[in-house]
Amino acid sequence: MANEGNARDLLPRGNALRQAVRWISEQRQLRPNEKLVKLIDEASIRFDLTPNDATFLHRTLVEES
Template sequence: MPKGDALRKAVRWIGERRLDEPDTPPYRLIDEASRRFDLSPKDGEFLQRNFADRSPPKH
């Protein structure tokens, strides 16, 4: 589990967006989350490693 409240919120937000908008490229969601939650470069790298190449979750 990621450390830091902002990073946890970003992970949750990306997960929700991927369910609602499965056609949106992960890199766009990661970029938006990084800005929206004012994440550090290290946190952005965490998101890249964990979300960039994954398929959206199935309902």
């Protein structure tokens, strides 16, 4: 059987970033005492974000809050 990969491989990169932002937002409601930086790091791994995407999240979410 051919290598099927996973569903994330089929999604455009921007979609992974959108999913990460949505997940971070949900986690902030569920875990209000969790540091935002930790949630971003978890999302980066969970959604296989590029280093540029992770940096974008840090700049956008952490530096503006």
